[in-house]
Amino acid sequence: MTPTAATPAVSADTTDDTVPAVRLDHVSKEFNGSHAVRDLDLEIAPGEFFSLLGPSGCGKTTTLRMIGGFADPTEGAVLLSGEDVTALPPNRRNVNTVFQSYALFDHLSVADNIAFGLKRKGVPKPEIGERVGAMIDLVQLGGMAERKPRTLSGGQRQRVALARALVNRPAVLLLDEPLAALDLKLRRQMQVELKQIQREVGITFVFVTHDQDEALTMSDRVAVMNGGRVEQCGTPEDVYERPESRFVAAFMGTSNLVSGVYRDGAVQLEGGPALPVGPRPGVGEGSVVDLSIRPEKIWLSDFEPGMPVVNGVIRETVYSGPTTTYLIELAPGVTVAALEQNTARARMEDRWEGGETVELGYDPDHCLVLGH
Amino acid sequence: MVVLFSFNAQKSLTVFKGFSLRWYEAFFHDNVLLGSLGMSLEVSLVAMAGSVVLGVALALGLVRNKGRLGTYAGLIMMVPLITPEIVTGVASLLLFKGLGITLNTGTVMIAEITFSISYVTVILRSRVAALNPEVEEAAMDLGATRWQALRLVTLPALLPAILASAVLIFALVFDDFVLAYFTTGVDPQPLAVRIYSAIRFGVEPTINAVGTLMLAGSITLIGLALAIPRLFGRRGGLDLISGE
Ligand SMILES: Nc1ncnc2c1ncn2[C@@H]1O[C@H](COP(=O)(O)OP(=O)(O)OP(=O)(O)O)[C@@H](O)[C@H]1O
Ligand SMILES: [Mg+2]
Numbered sequence: 059m060t061p062t063a064a065t066p067a068v069s070a071d072t073t074d075d076t077v078p079a080v081r082l083d084h085v086s087k088e089f090n091g092s093h094a095v096r097d098l099d100l101e102i103a104p105g106e107f108f109s110l111l112g113p114s115g116c117g118k119t120t121t122l123r124m125i126g127g128f129a130d131p132t133e134g135a136v137l138l139s140g141e142d143v144t145a146l147p148p149n150r151r152n153v154n155t156v157f158q159s160y161a162l163f164d165h166l167s168v169a170d171n172i173a174f175g176l177k178r179k180g181v182p183k184p185e186i187g188e189r190v191g192a193m194i195d196l197v198q199l200g201g202m203a204e205r206k207p208r209t210l211s212g213g214q215r216q217r218v219a220l221a222r223a224l225v226n227r228p229a230v231l232l233l234d235e236p237l238a239a240l241d242l243k244l245r246r247q248m249q250v251e252l253k254q255i256q257r258e259v260g261i262t263f264v265f266v267t268h269d270q271d272e273a274l275t276m277s278d279r280v281a282v283m284n285g286g287r288v289e290q291c292g293t294p295e296d297v298y299e300r301p302e303s304r305f306v307a308a309f310m311g312t313s314n315l316v317s318g319v320y321r322d323g324a325v326q327l328e329g330g331p332a333l334p335v336g337p338r339p340g341v342g343e344g345s346v347v348d349l350s351i352r353p354e355k356i357w358l359s360d361f362e363p364g365m366p367v368v369n370g371v372i373r374e375t376v377y378s379g380p381t382t383t384y385l386i387e388l389a390p391g392v393t394v395a396a397l398e399q400n401t402a403r404a405r406m407e408d409r410w411e412g413g414e415t416v417e418l419g420y421d422p423d424h425c426l427v428l429g430h
Numbered sequence: 431m432v433v434l435f436s437f438n439a440q441k442s443l444t445v446f447k448g449f450s451l452r453w454y455e456a457f458f459h460d461n462v463l464l465g466s467l468g469m470s471l472e473v474s475l476v477a478m479a480g481s482v483v484l485g486v487a488l489a490l491g492l493v494r495n496k497g498r499l500g501t502y503a504g505l506i507m508m509v510p511l512i513t514p515e516i517v518t519g520v521a522s523l524l525l526f527k528g529l530g531i532t533l534n535t536g537t538v539m540i541a542e543i544t545f546s547i548s549y550v551t552v553i554l555r556s557r558v559a560a561l562n563p564e565v566e567e568a569a570m571d572l573g574a575t576r577w578q579a580l581r582l583v584t585l586p587a588l589l590p591a592i593l594a595s596a597v598l599i600f601a602l603v604f605d606d607f608v609l610a611y612f613t614t615g616v617d618p619q620p621l622a623v624r625i626y627s628a629i630r631f632g633v634e635p636t637i638n639a640v641g642t643l644m645l646a647g648s649i650t651l652i653g654l655a656l657a658i659p660r661l662f663g664r665r666g667g668l669d670l671i672s673g674e
Contacts, residue, residue: 149575155567161567164587178572
């Protein structure tokens with residue numbers, strides 16, 4: 059915390075990689091007897107871009123508020139850089155928050171908004187001016203320092219909120235759906251910028267979103283939440299390619315779910331083929347299961363040796379620019395979607411039409427078998 | 431009529447005999463009336479300050495205390511607004527007498543503050559409710575204590591409404607007759623009460639002059655109260671009727 063003119067605009071306080079920047083130790087939060095967050099156990103490493111992903115009401119904001127100090131856990135402890143801060147108020151925690159509503163101070167100029175935290179800490183005036191100036195450059199708000207927040211566009215206000223938090227060089231930055239209020243195009247642009255800024259400043263980001271694309275593209279790790287619990291926590295690839303539960307499989311993009319009976323390492327569809335999935339320890343012989351596989355993991359040609367291949371009938375062909383989706387019936391009433399890339403090599407004439415019988419191939423490793 | 435005859439050159443209240451400022455001059459040489467003016471100003475300023483401080487605190491408390499207590503307190507706040515002022519006046523008088531307190535400037539102030547708090551609270555309450563709670567949290571997130579967050583963020587956001595209600599209370603208290611009549615001592619008396627007693631002994635043109643001055647003052651103040659939110663250039667300014 060002794061910045062000189064040569065230091066970058068922001069730098070993380072903690073550089074000790076062995077102690078997690080944030081640790082939630084079996085944290086629960088009850089509101090009037092109902093659990094908003096249940097037995098959350100998370101470790102977030104310093105410098106990590108960590109996302110909390112889940113549908114509305116799953117407890118993302120509540121989790122963030124407990125890290126920030128705005129909500130007290132009913133049970134468990136919150137640790138920041140190894141220090142138990144459960145009982146500390148927000149102003150005594152080395153974290154800053156970008157609120158979903160931005161929560162800018164409307165009576166203050168952009169520069170005064172950004173300087174607010176530094177003034178509270180008693181940072182000397184010349185240094186405040188320097189750091190605020192550097193921050194305004196970092197978030198590309200040059201020339202707007204004296205404007206009032208109300209005269210700014212949504213994207214600009216978002217940047218002020220980000221700058222106001224980042225300028226304090228917190229160990230951890232909490233962001234509650236910071237891009238939700240922006241239109242799609244601006245949102246994509248801000249996703250890239252936010253990620254760049256995070257790399258530049260090296261601060262731990264805890265990022266809340268209910269947009270799975272956003273979580274996948276930006277995060278180092280994602281925790282998928284449902285009903286106050288973490289269903290799965292891992293890299294974007296982990297949670298997308300290897301979902302561990304029905305919820306995660308369904309929430310992370312489209313997924314096919316077909317029901318059948320598990321027998322001899324295959325899922326037998328009623329009135330249709332058996333789909334080999336390999337041995338599944340923990341799934342009982344003869345039990346009813348759901349098989350989940352993503353549309354882009356189904357092959358329609360150029361099968362690899364040893365790959366299970368079954369027959370199906372094309373029911374519908376949906377062309378959508380770079381991809382074509384086929385709806386294929388495997389058994390009466392059992393339809394799966396298969397996605398093909400319309401690459402340079404794929405010729406339009408080769409597309410299948412409704413009623414044609416095709417072969418489907420897949421890798422059993424891409425199948426998730428879920429007991430009922 | 432009052433305005434017109436306050437500029438009359440003659441003492442007559444029926445015939446206008448030419449323009450003159452002599453009654454205004456007479457007023458500024460009348461020590462009893464000037465004493466009353468001084469007292470009225472003093473009472474209005476104290477009542478304004480007192481009711482604004484208490485009213486703002488109450489409005490913050492009521493909005494943030496969503497429990498049963500807050501609801502009841504909110505209802506009680508409405509009582510002075512719907513009670514006829516004369517009832518409040520008599521009640522105050524009985525209270526002061528019952529407690530054996532001599533009526534003087536202080537008793538007028540207390541009565542006026544009690545009466546005005548409700549106005550401030552009602553006006554401020556909806557503004558407080560419209561505040562985004564995340565803004566105060568943001569201040570604390572940035573290192574402010576609860577008190578600093580209130581002072582540096584919440585009060586500035588409420589400033590237009592606070593100033594507007596302050597001006598309004600000043601005007602209401604300054605012009606108030608009924609409550610002042612029941613709670614004032616003999617000397618000095620608030621201007622409104624003094625005027626009333628003066629009229630009972632026949633209307634002096636001086637009183638016309640005073641009346642005209644009070645009218646002009648009130649209109650200016652009410653205009654100011656309505657203009658304040660606009661001076662701050664904010665949308666969602668203050669509507670004195672709905673308070674929204
Ligand atoms: N102050 C509160 N009082 C009572 N219940 C609350 C409170 N805050 C949150 N809850 C409840 O806790 C649950 C989780 O809320 P939370 O705001 O954490 O969800 P979220 O994941 O952020 O949802 P969203 O995506 O809609 O913002 C919800 O069922 C909500 O109704
Ligand atoms: Mg939320």
